Amino acid sequence: MSHVPHELAEEFPEQQELIPALIDRDPVFAALVKEYSALNIRVHQSEVHERPMExxxxxxxxxxxxxxxxxIYRRLRTAA
Structure with missing residues (x-):
């Protein structure tokens, strides 16, 4: 698979260190990140016609x- 755009590290470069820390200590944040990542991959697969959808x-x-x-951004701002 080619590079998947919209990864959180690219979306929030100034928060690259905070993201893993919040994942470790906040299960709700971790679930949000997990769902975001899964959806991001699925959207990308559709965009590149790897797994098309309606x-x-x-x-x-x-x-x-x-x-x-x-x-995720709201939680990052609150934690920062």
Whole structure:
């Protein structure tokens, strides 16, 4: 598989050290990151036609990924 864009380290480069620390100490944050990563891979697979899906399904995954990213960012800001 090619490089998957929208990885959290790329989205929040200034928080690269905080992300693993929060994963270790906050199970809710860890679950958010795990779900975000899984959705991100699935969206990428659809984009590169590795595992195509219907447009509406992909759109719903993108919306969920955006919600997760916003929640992850909110938690990162609170922890920083």
């Amino acid at each position: 447009e509406l399904a992909e759109h719903q995954l993108r919306k969920r990924r955006m919600f997760l990213k916003d929640e």
